[in-house]
Amino acid sequence: MDTVKIGKYIAAKRKARGMTQVQLAGKLGMSDKSVSKWERGVCLPDVSVYLELCEILGISLNEFFAGEDIEEGRIVKQSEENLLGVAEDGRQRKRRLKAVIAALAALCVVVTGILVYRSIFDGKSEINYIEPLAKDSAEMAIAELLSDADGAFLYDYAVDKGFGEMRVSLSVYRKGELERKEIIGAVGLPDSEEAKEGMIAVVPEFDNGKVKLIAAGGGMKYSLKFDILDDVSDRELFGRGASQIDGRTGIVKEEEQVILALIYGKNGISEISVSEIEKGAVQGRNDYVYALSVCFGG
16 A cells, blocks of 8 residues: 555645644644654554544545545455455565564574574465465454445465466355355466465445455456345345354365365354365255355366
8 A cells, every 4th residue: 555645645635624733633642743653654543433533624535545436436456455455555564574583593594594484484375375364463454444344355365476377266055955156266376487466355335245355466367246145035034154164274286275265144153164064064044145265276
């Protein structure tokens, strides 16, 4: 995200409402020095004040992240870009943290280098994995604000240069029985001699009976939508939940992997793990289960 552009936008909207930095800070219960830093693009406000700040300035959250007024026709497109931008910022921070850790470890490699590396990375490969963003991360907090009441699910992935395609499949279960399974999207991964990194965002739009999936990385961006409960007239009465992979999971070439299951039931829902779904053990109490899986191939 462009912090300088956002800062200028905050300043312009504040001035348009005839407020000083001190007055804006007072409304938020913060110092004017904090407001000054935002407007100079030094940093962004804390996630906890986003909604209140936007309300005071009379802007939407998507306009805040875009750093400009958004025409109605651009709202959906800008929302996607903001969601991906949030996740990308988080990934860049993780990269910088790893670089700092690696530099510190190098200074004492003779004594503790190996032990530090193992304790930090737990012996896990830094490629060929997919993992959900931490629920308590700032990126997820922002994604929740940008999404519908059902929230959002964000994933980072990294594969080596031998992978050239990602396929997304949807399996629909009704009362525990597989109703249909189909590949709903396929995208080529950019040619590279290095590891390929990217992200996947899944955003349920329950009120609209839709689910949006966005994948991006290395200059590639791909999005699709699919219907949920499209033959149900009273879906507002349905309970809903979700299950996803827990932590970092290894990627095996041409091996399909369930990463998320969206669960719906008129008379309540039963918890079910993605590992159970992969085994075909889908409980019958859930009226509908929509399981999303990914497969990385050559």
